[in-house]
Amino acid sequence: MRQAVASLLLLPVIAVALPIARKLQDDDPPTCPPPNFDSVAGFNLARYISAPWFSIQQVPLIYQPSDELFCVRATYVPINPSDLSEGIHVFNEARAGSTSGERIGVSPSSSMPSQLLAFPDDLPEAQANASTAQSKLRVGVRELGFLYRTPVEPSEVSLPVIPGLPEIADIIPSFLQPLIPPEVNNFLANILEVVPTIISLIPSLIIGAVSRGGGQQPMMTPGNATSSLDTLFGVLVGLIPDEVIDFLQRAFFGPYWVVAISDDYQWAIISGGPPNVESGGLCTTGTLGINNVGFWLFHRNPTPPAEVVQQMRNRATELGYDVSVLQPVEQAGCEYTQSTPA
Ligand SMILES: *[C@@H]1O[C@H](CO)[C@@H](O)[C@H](O)[C@H]1NC(C)=O
Numbered sequence: 001m002r003q004a005v006a007s008l009l010l011l012p013v014i015a016v017a018l019p020i021a022r023k024l025q026d027d028d029p030p031t032c033p034p035p036n037f038d039s040v041a042g043f044n045l046a047r048y049i050s051a052p053w054f055s056i057q058q059v060p061l062i063y064q065p066s067d068e069l070f071c072v073r074a075t076y077v078p079i080n081p082s083d084l085s086e087g088i089h090v091f092n093e094a095r096a097g098s099t100s101g102e103r104i105g106v107s108p109s110s111s112m113p114s115q116l117l118a119f120p121d122d123l124p125e126a127q128a129n130a131s132t133a134q135s136k137l138r139v140g141v142r143e144l145g146f147l148y149r150t151p152v153e154p155s156e157v158s159l160p161v162i163p164g165l166p167e168i169a170d171i172i173p174s175f176l177q178p179l180i181p182p183e184v185n186n187f188l189a190n191i192l193e194v195v196p197t198i199i200s201l202i203p204s205l206i207i208g209a210v211s212r213g214g215g216q217q218p219m220m221t222p223g224n225a226t227s228s229l230d231t232l233f234g235v236l237v238g239l240i241p242d243e244v245i246d247f248l249q250r251a252f253f254g255p256y257w258v259v260a261i262s263d264d265y266q267w268a269i270i271s272g273g274p275p276n277v278e279s280g281g282l283c284t285t286g287t288l289g290i291n292n293v294g295f296w297l298f299h300r301n302p303t304p305p306a307e308v309v310q311q312m313r314n315r316a317t318e319l320g321y322d323v324s325v326l327q328p329v330e331q332a333g334c335e336y337t338q339s340t341p342a
């Protein structure tokens, strides 16, 4: 009798559950990224980079394979703390094989400069929504950081008077001049305008290169012109059309989106741009290549309580991520490099 009552009680449950299960099965593949997917609003970048982040779980990538998911930590150091748009050094570290394995990545305490730079994403698509733009960064190799330099007009730089420098009229015979398209003419005029600047910079460039000696300082510090080299890059960037700069930024700097962050900035979910790839009926980011890849659960504490990790996973699922692709990072017993970078 009791069993019969129990079955009767179960009937409505089954009646409701069956169509849902069928619906889940028949459903079209999910839209990836989920509709209106975006990074977090009201983000405070200075607060975000104020302390190192430990990767608790992440998707293995070509540059971060499963056997290197030990002691993964990211430390961010601004080039100019009062102007984060000048760029942020990214010091990534990990161990291979075990928590006492070989160190991978750049140690912030070593004299080596960081290999990567992060910049607030200033591409039009990232700036489309002002309330979420701050939580979108781009990360790429330090050597290409000049792509984020503020352009410098040659006219803003004090040009020395160098007698005898050619004008366009001097280098192109007069009968050919009407044949030159105006764009080419303008381009040549710009180049000629910059020549004196470059010539005037050469002595300080040489002195700068010699005094840098051991290569302790990054050769190119993006941002506002503070040295001759910076000025030169600013002038060169000013010569490159905006569309070309945008193209190069997209090609060489991968999107880094903070898609969730706790109110106290103790944990965060990071995604290599929006999750465009379908996975297990939900979405994830790609894993091939360098840009637009990866998905990380970050915490300030290398070994957060299990229920907090579960909370982070739940949040990721709510956002539409397939958390089954995540692998745990071993952090217990790790020895990290000095937390205050030199
Ligand atoms: C911009 O982002 C905010 C916060 O996520 C959202 O509420 C708003 O609808 C977005 N605006 C547009 C135009 O998408």
Ligand SMILES: *[C@@H]1O[C@H](CO)[C@@H](O)[C@H](O)[C@H]1NC(C)=O
Pocket: 080, 083, 150, 224
């Ligand atoms: C950098 O240049 C911009 C635009 O010229 C200016 O508003 C800003 O104050 C400069 N920042 C620094 C640190 O000099």
